[in-house]
Amino acid sequence: MFQFNGELYEQSEGVAMGSPLGPLMANTFMCSLEEQLKLRGELPSYHNHYIDDTLTVMKDEVSAYSFLHVLNDLHPSISFTMELPTENTLPFLGMVLRKDSQSKSITTSVYVKPTNTGLLL
16 A cells, blocks of 8 residues: 555555566466467467567457457456557567568567657666
């Protein structure tokens, strides 16, 4: 429990931000959700995660939104969001995934946020 501007707040679920247990617990939780999807036959052919970030390949936007709905129905305490590719590029975990339309291959490069000023301490 902590106090902010005279009001008390109590965290009822999850792990405190910055806790060394956070990534381990997130990974364990994500694995359990994926196991549920696999047992129900709802896991797409390409679906991977790193801690709480997932990368899933779907055939079209309708399928992607349908799968997002399935994900958000798995547990009441989580809320997945989705980012769709723009001009065949998608930022993911500090890199940019770029799909070549002709060869159907994926190339990667380092992702630099638009807000990056290039200044270092």
